[in-house]
Structure formats: C-alpha cells, structure tokens
Amino acid sequence: MGHKFAMEAWTEFKLKAKSGSKITNMLDKGHSVLIQENRRYMMGVVESLRYTACQGIAQRGHIEDEDSANRGNFHELLSVIGKFDKTVQKKLDNNPSNAKYVHHDVQNEIINVMAEMIRKQLRDEVKDAEHFVILVDESKDISKKEQISVIVRYLNTESERVVEEFLHFTPADGLDANSLFASIKQTLSRCGIDLNCCVGQCYDGASVMSGCNNGVQELFRREVPQAVYIHCHAHRLNLVLVDCVHNVDAAAEFFETLQTLYKFFSGSVVHDLFLKKQRELSTAQRIGLKRLSDTRWACQYDAICAVKRTLPAIIATLRDTVRDKNAKRRTEAKSVSSLMDEQFVLHLILFEDVFRTTKFMSDALQSPNFDLLTADDLAQSVITAISEKRTDDNWAAIRKQAGDMCVNTGIATLHREKRQTQTTKHLEGFIVEAPIERLGMGSMDELKTQSFYPVLDRLLMELRQRFSIKANGVLAGLPALSPNHPSFLDKQVILPMARHYGVSEENLCAELHQVRRLLKRKEEQGCTINSNQEFLSLMRPYKDAFVDLYKLISISLTLPVTSASCERSFSCLRRLKSYLRNSSGDGRTSDLAFLAINPLRARALDIDRIIDAFALNHNNRRIVLL
Template identity: 45%
Template sequence: MIAWKEYERADKADALLMSTLSKEHHKQIEENCAYIKSLAEVLLLTATQNISQRGHKETVDADNRGNFLAILDMIAKHDPVVKKKMTGPRNAKYTSHQTQNEILDTLAEMVRASIINEVKESELFSLMADETKDLKKKEQISLVLRYYFAGAVKESFLHFESADRLDAAGLTHKIIQVLERCGLEYKSNLIGQSYDGASVMSGKHSGVQARIKEVAKQAFYVHCNAHCLNLVLVDTIKAVPQAECFFALLQRLYVFVSGSYIHNKWLNIQKEMYPGAPRELQRLSETRWACRHIACHTVLDRLPAIMRLLVEVASENSGDRSIDARGLLAHLTCSSLDFW
C-alpha cells in the first residue's frame, strides 16, 4: 500500500514536471514566433520604404548601428520579448545579414506566390522585360507580368534574374526558365510581350520576341510605348539648338557640383538657405525623360543657391574650379537663357 502511494506521488510529480516543461516549451515557441515576426516586419518596413538596413559599424558602442538594429532597439523598449532576445545569446538574435537575406527571400517568395496565383486565375497574361546593370555592374533582366484580375488591369513585378548571356538565345532561355519555374503556362496563355527597341530584343527574325513567339504562338510583340515616346522627346530636343544647349548646361552643372569640394559647399549653402533636407542635382539620361524633368525642377527650385555657389567659387581664384564656375555663371546670366 505504501509502495503504491509512493508510485502515485512520483507519477503525479512526473506528470506535473512534464506539464511544466510542455508549457515552458510552448511559451518559448510563441516567443520565438513573435520575435521572428518582429524581425520580418522591420525588414518589410525598410524594404518597402527603400531605406538601407545595415550600418557601417554595428558594435554596441557605435553611434549609428544602421536602420535595422536602431528600429529593433526602439521596439525592444516597448516589447519585453524583443528585449529578451536582443540581450540574449548572440547565436539566437537572428540579426546577421545572412538571416536578413533569408527572411527577405521568404517574404519575396510569399509576394511572388500571390502574384502567380492571380496570373493563373486570370489565365491570359503578357510579359514585359528589360535589362539593366546593378551596383556591381552585373547585367540583370527584370520581368513584369501584365494581366486582368478582379476587374482591373494589373502590372506586377515578378523577378530579377542575373543575365549571364546577353545574346537573344541566352535572354530567351532566362525568360522561359523563370516562367517555367513559376509554373506559368506560357505556351498557350502568353498573349503579349513588350521590350525596348534593341535589336537583340525586338529583332523580327532572331530577336527575343521572335524566339518567344516560336514557342508561344499568340505572344504578340509591342515595342514599349514609353521607350518610343522617350526616343521621340530626346530626338526632338536635339533638333532645337536652344533646348539642346539648355540641357547641356544642366549636365555641366551636375558634373561641376559632383566634385567632392563643390558638393560639400553645395550642401552647406542649401542648409543655410532652405529648411529640410538638401536637394541633389540630377544626371541627365538619354533613355529616361523623367530624369530631365527632375533636373529642370531641381534647378528651378534651387536656382538662388546655385547662383550663390557659383559666385563664391568664382571669387576663390582656385584655378580650374573658378574658371568653370565663371563659365557656368556667364551662361546662367546670359539673356538668351531665361532662368528667371
């Protein structure tokens, strides 16, 4: 009888211990999930707001540890779970750039899956693609899908893909590879394709559009209207001497202000004359008219600061810089160019 009671007491103690361990384990899982969710939300915020995440120096004694850690530190002041994790073991913080990239990839895959489901539901879709270089000067091809969903035409960015080969065959292979990886039925449902006017893309015999049409018979090719309009505007400007000189002057202003000494002086002058963040002059682009519009708007808005900058540099007698400033100042005050 005594042995049975001892057994029951031990059994109850074991059950209580297991229940306690189970509750603690469940609590730890909930805390981990809440913490990872906070990390993902911070990364989503920085990504959607297009602001940098990492800092140059992220040690505890650093003045600026970067946006990602700074936002987490602020959240930790109001969230005990985040504070516990941030002050816990280093291998359980999940704040390294490798973990950041993994979380961002997961978030991107969730968005991509939503887009793919919409395209599959709408069935028919068109493809837009363009090549560009990233900050490391590596060629990439961007893919955008256009489709009709929920009563409206939607254009959704699908994917960036590294372009190892820039010939028509290589680019075609990349595009088809992405569509197949996303599970999209392009052979019968792809009804349109749009690229710029580069021969490698638009060539009627061996360009990307011709190669795509060999496998997707209904994929009608349309030269990008925005690209066509941009070419028309650029060529029109070149046909008007006064306008061509005007934009050449804007480009010279951009080059002049880009020098380190002049640029620091430009920022300081703006801080004195205008409240808020300083503005940067824009480099003109041959393929994007919007850059010229922004350049004109910035010069018009900051013309007094530009004139003051040129006058101060011209009076410094500092060799080439002063000569360039005097030349630009003479052009800006020329009666044939009405900046005022």
C-alpha cells in the same frame, strides 16, 4: 528511511490515480508545452526577419559574435524582443548555438518560405485571370552583375483592376536573346505560371529585346504566337525627347550649355556662393541645378525648371565669380557668362513650355493602371497641344517673356532685328558656303526658322511615328472596345484582334449583336458606361454568355503600356545592394526584394502558417515545432 520514501511515492500515486492522470498524458502535456515555447520563440525570429525585409534594411552585421558591439539589425531586434518576452529570452540564453535558428542559412529558408507563400498567391491570381502580360528589363547591380527583372501584369478578378506584380530578380547567364529568353521561361516555370497564357510582352527598345528576326520578342512569339510585342511607351517618349535634343542644332547647343552650367555650379565654392545668392534674393526654397542624362526620364525638364527658377541667382553668382581671386574659376565664370544671353533665355522658355507637356505625359504613362487605348489618346492630345504651339502668336509670347526675364536679370538683349543684306548678282557665283558650316542666328527671324520651328517639327514628327496603335493591325481593334470611341463594337475594326486571339468571326458576330441589345436595355434603365473598365464591370455578370467578348475586353485592359514597374524594381534593388551590402546571394537578394516590393502582402501572412511551412521544409530540426 526507504519505507518512508515508498509511502510518499504510494500516496502520490493514489492522488494521481484519483485525478485520472496518466504518465503518457503528462508526457504529452510536457511535449505540447515545449512545442508552444519553441513556436513562440520562432515567432520572434520570423517577425524580426519579416520586419527588416519589409523595411528594406540590412539584416546581417559585419561581425555577429556574442561579444560584438553591433551584431546587425536582425540579432539586435531579436534581442529587443527578448527583453519583453521571457520565452524568447530563455531560448536565446539556454539553447545551444545550433538550436537558436539565427544562422544565415536558416534566415534564407524563412525568407524564402515567406516569398514563396506570396508567389503562390500571385500564381493563383494569374490562373484566375486566365491571361497575363510579361514585362522584362535588365540592369546591373552594385556588384556589376546583370539582373533581369520579371514582372507580370494581369486582371485581378476580385478587384477587377489591372495590377503589375514583381516575380523575381534573375541573374543573366548571357545578354544574347537566347539566354535572356531562357531566363524568362525558367522564371515563369519556377513560379508555376503557364507561358501559353501570355497575351503580350513589353520591353525597352534594345535590339536584343525588340529585334524582329532573332530578338527576345520574336523568340517568345515563336512559342506563343498570341503574345504581341509592345515597345515601352515611356522609353518611346524618352527617345523622342533625346532625338530632338541631339538632332536639332539649336537644341543641342542649349542643352550643352545647361550641362556646362551644372558642372560649373557643382564646385563647392561656387555652389556655396550660389546658395547664398538664393537666400539674398529671397528664393523660397534652395534649389540645386540638375544633371542631364539620356536615360533618366524627364531629367531635361527638371534641369530647365531648376535653371529658370534660379536664373537671377545664377547671374549674380557669375558676376561675383568673374572677380574671384582664383584664376581658373575666374576664367570659367567668364566663359559661362558669355553663354548667358537672350538666345539662351529664349530657348529656356521655349523648352520649358514644350517639355512641360511631355512631362505630364511621362508621369501619366508610369501608372500601372494605364491601358493602351488611354495612352494612345494621351499621345494624340500631346501631339495636338504641341501643334497648337507652332504659331506666330506663341512665338511672340515667348519673345516677350524672354525679354522681360532678360530685363529682370540684367542680361543684354543682343538679338535685334537687322537689315537684310543681298549679294550682288555678279558675285553670286563666287560665294561658297562650306557644307559642314552652321550659320549663326543673328536675328529673331533666324531664331524662329532655325530653332523654334525645327524643334516643334522634330518633336511632332517623332511623336507621330512612334505613337500610333493603328500601325499594329492587332492593336487597331482596341478602339472598338471603348464606349467613347466612334467605332465602338464595330465588327470590322475588332475582327483582326479577335482572330489573333483565337475568336471565331461567327461567335463574335453573335455576341456583338446580343451585347448591343443588352447595352440598350441598360441605357433605358439609366446605366451608362464611359470607359473600358466600366464596360468590363458591366459584362462580368454575363461573362459566361459573352465568353469571347469578355475575353477581348480583359485582354484590351491587360495589354501593357510601359515597363516602368521594372525600373521601380531596380530602385528597390539599388537600396538592397549598396556599397556596404553587395555580397548576398542571388536567391536571398531576389526574395528580399520581393518582400520589400510587396510589404502589404508580406505583413498579411499568417505567422503560424509560416512556421508550419518552415518546419516541413527544414530537414535538420534542432527544436520541435510540430
């Protein structure tokens, strides 16, 4: 029997020797097959994490045991992949629990690997751009923790377009200027971005950020003097509207009435009746009234439009509710009905007309592609448009539209012209008016002088004060870099900006002289430029010859307009950290938000490179990946 086994072994050895196989080769082949199977399994793990992260959906389940009915999106998605991939299913079934690589710590590592690979791309792009701007804002998440959103704005050298890219959510150790500045510096350092390349900073108007003595912007400028501070234009515009709403008596009363309407119609019984009336009146789309807020951009305009479009249904609902059996609802309906007069309708039309203009500006400012000069031009056009509304003809048109709306909805026209009364001479010294008293508006002329003119004048005053690049000596040089501006390539206009960013006057003069010749030749060849972006594209092939001028053009496009991208990142944060998802760590939260905000970059990552980076970073490897 032993001789038989020996002969079989000898025969098998001769066959293998004849084919040239060696034991070491067989071992290497087995090792290679094992690595391929392990990497195929890890592809399923990585793809499950990448998919859930890019979609912004929850990954972990409340109970992730094997016998749990719902183990969470990550485990369930991996199980679905296993049904179509035998290798993945084999590893899930046979690997020890500590070698399946589904633990939340391993998830954190893989998510961080993907996030860091994208951050490296951003770091390289910022380095190529040579200049960047930082945008920062802070907000509380669902767990009441203050989160700082850090975003960089720079010129992408490949696309020649300005982009704004999210970097990190960083928990705020403190809300004082020193703590916030330290967090910003730490975030930039962690991402490998050189602080000294910053040419601008943009925050909201909070004193801790914008303070000229010890605010974050001042601390930043002490380290990087060239980083000019720009107050977010979207926040500026919101401050203009809020100031008008609160500081003009007629406007304050009107918007308080809007809020009263919203509260009354938010009740379930009244709201159902309101929707029913809209159906009866053939409203194309059911519309709910909007809540007012001082911090939500353009919410005033949305609230006005909702009331104006549904005013017939509002009046019909109030008329039915004043006959309601419920005494409280009946009383409230009578109070609200008393506010629905011609004066309210007139203000509704006035503010809808004015705020439509500012709404257009608010929407445009939120684009990351906007540059400062374009924003200033837009602000000046809005100022001109509002100025043109301050006419008797426009007031007459508003009155006519209000009268027609009152007739269509059955609202009584109370403000009729009345005879002007005069106080007798001998009684003038005995009539006293209280200094805190606000006189009523009994006629249309009084409405015009106490409401129409004050509203427009207040808006114009605030817009002119808050929107002017000429107030900043550095920014006043931007028009000289715009081909459509009369001061295009004017040395005296651009010189303060050039000095601020370290450009010598001699070099600037020489380059301006040569670039005028270049533009003249291009114009003779039929090439014209109409914007800063076209000017930059034209100068790019000659950037080594016009080093300083190209630098100034790049900076002019890079300088920030708003911090709206920070607000958008907070919208992502609210989706990630909700009432049911509020226990994830700071690092995981930031990385998940980063992948959700950059889904195109995340999906473009090479999965083999992700696995290689994970294998190198993960010290305690239970399965061989390399």
